[in-house]
Amino acid sequence: MTTEPSATQRCVAENADPERGGVLAEWLRGAWHDRRWIFAAIWLVFLIYPIASVVKSDHSLTAKIIGLVLLGLFALTYTVVCMMAMFGPEYAGPRPRRVGASLLGTLVVIVAALVPVLQQDVFGLAPYLMACAVFAVPNLFRDDESTRWRAGLVGYGLVILIVGSALVIPELVPGWSLDSGTVATLLVVGVVMPAMRAMQIRETQREELARRQRAIDERMAVVAERERVARDVHDVLGHSLTVLTVKSELAERLVDIDSERAKAELADMQRIARSALSEVRATVGGLRAPSLASELLAARTALSAAQIDPELPVDVEVVDEDMQPLFAWVLREAVTNVVRHSGAAHCRVVLERRRISVVDDGSGFTGSVGNGLRGLIDRVHDVGGRLDVGPGEPAGTRLVVTG
Numbered sequence: 001m002t003t004e005p006s007a008t009q010r011c012v013a014e015n016a017d018p019e020r021g022g023v024l025a026e027w028l029r030g031a032w033h034d035r036r037w038i039f040a041a042i043w044l045v046f047l048i049y050p051i052a053s054v055v056k057s058d059h060s061l062t063a064k065i066i067g068l069v070l071l072g073l074f075a076l077t078y079t080v081v082c083m084m085a086m087f088g089p090e091y092a093g094p095r096p097r098r099v100g101a102s103l104l105g106t107l108v109v110i111v112a113a114l115v116p117v118l119q120q121d122v123f124g125l126a127p128y129l130m131a132c133a134v135f136a137v138p139n140l141f142r143d144d145e146s147t148r149w150r151a152g153l154v155g156y157g158l159v160i161l162i163v164g165s166a167l168v169i170p171e172l173v174p175g176w177s178l179d180s181g182t183v184a185t186l187l188v189v190g191v192v193m194p195a196m197r198a199m200q201i202r203e204t205q206r207e208e209l210a211r212r213q214r215a216i217d218e219r220m221a222v223v224a225e226r227e228r229v230a231r232d233v234h235d236v237l238g239h240s241l242t243v244l245t246v247k248s249e250l251a252e253r254l255v256d257i258d259s260e261r262a263k264a265e266l267a268d269m270q271r272i273a274r275s276a277l278s279e280v281r282a283t284v285g286g287l288r289a290p291s292l293a294s295e296l297l298a299a300r301t302a303l304s305a306a307q308i309d310p311e312l313p314v315d316v317e318v319v320d321e322d323m324q325p326l327f328a329w330v331l332r333e334a335v336t337n338v339v340r341h342s343g344a345a346h347c348r349v350v351l352e353r354r355r356i357s358v359v360d361d362g363s364g365f366t367g368s369v370g371n372g373l374r375g376l377i378d379r380v381h382d383v384g385g386r387l388d389v390g391p392g393e394p395a396g397t398r399l400v401v402t403g
Contacts, residue, residue: 037082040131044075046124050114053121067117074110077103078128081136104132120176123166127189133158134193135200156194163190214301221294237276244269292316292328296349299335303347306339308360311348320353323403326383327356330401333376334358337397344396354403361396365389 054067081103107129115122137155166186170176247269254262293316303310319327331349335358338347342362350357373389380387385403392398 037079040082040135041079043128043131044078046127047071047075050118050121050124053118053124057117059117063117067114070110070114070117074107074114074125074128077106077110078132081107081132104136107132120170120173120178123170123178123182123186126162126166126186130159130162130189130193133162134197138197155197159190159193163187211301214297218294218297218301221291221297225291237280241276244272247272292319292324292331295328295331299331299349302335302339308338308342308344309346311346313349313351316351318353319351319356320403323354326379326385326403327351327401329379330356330376330387330399331358333373334399337373338362342397355400357398357400359392359396359398361392364391364395365397 051068051071054064054071057064057067059067084099084103111122111125111129114125118124133155135155137158163186166178167183170178247265251262251265251269254265296312296314296316300310300312316324335347338344338358338360342360344360344362347358347360350359377387380401383403385401387399387401389397389399
């Protein structure tokens with residue numbers, strides 16, 4: 001099955017750095033750092049059984065060496081499939097898809113080549129093929145919902161085919177037989193793998209719904225803030241401009257009749273104008289100051305995107321109103337540092353009336369103070385607060401601001 005690459009995919013492929021191997025190298029590099037593939041590759045430890053079968057077989061030394069080399073190639077190919085197709089980043093173009101399909105075909109060819117050496121023990125490799133069929137095959141065809149659904153059915157069909165072959169072929173080949181333990185393992189894996197895939201799909205759907213809900217919440221927060229500013233500007237300028245209009249008309253009529261009173265009216269107009277300007281500046285300043293509630297939403301999005309588990313409060317009302325703008329700045333800068341520099345897996349934020357703490361379990365505070373942290377220190381000191389930053393317990397970084 002071939003698919004036409006999208007404009008985004010073509011752009012990624014065209015702009016890939018050729019010195020670093022292009023889009024495929026970038027993809028492999030990202031997959032390597034996405035450590036989730038280790039949970040699939042760790043099952044390669046069970047290759048010890050087919051390895052033992054090769055070593056104990058009656059084949060010649062050459063056949064045994066070939067068998068062990070093929071098993072090593074199988075392990076390497078399976079690991080790359082895990083990186084690319086099972087738990088790695090999204091495909092960025094047609095070439096990696098073809099590579100992924102080629103790797104799956106390579107696994108099948110290796111298994112076929114091992115049949116003369118392993119004989120019926122070759123079915124010990126079936127669980128790995130089933131895992132690839134369930135998790136990797138659907139990822140080769142991620143274009144739209146209907147395509148993914150059909151590709152999932154293809155993966156489940158391959159599982160049924162593999163299990164059926166494992167049960168039927170030993171009965172047809174003289175001298176072959178499967179022990180009850182192998183049969184039970186194949187049946188269990190054949191049921192568990194699709195169930196795990198279904199759970200993964202549901203979890204992905206929940207994450208997508210949560211992401212869309214966060215986007216909606218953020219847009220609603222922007223709309224609400226715009227409405228607030230519109231109301232504030234209307235309230236500030238509407239009354240002041242009306243008064244200025246009336247007084248300017250009065251001053252115009254009084255210029256030739258009562259110049260002193262006209263001067264007083266002009267002076268009053270200047271006072272009103274200065275007051276309105278001050279109120280507008282305060283309104284705009286309030287617009288530029290971050291909202292603590294919106295910063296919590298942004299922090300959750302940023303931490304989740306960096307694969308850092310966020311533990312954030314949901315209620316900002318526990319914080320005194322005069323401290324919320326400062327704590328919003330603190331949260332923004334602290335989360336930025338956690339995402340960029342910490343390498344953490346977990347980040348916890350605690351809000352109190354006049355205190356905020358941000359704790360991560362990353363590499364720890366190095367003692368260096370960058371521009372962002374220096375600016376944050378100035379903000380805290382400007383309001384008479386205190387900022388403490390240092391190593392966490394037992395590891396990581398702990399930043400605390402007290403107002």
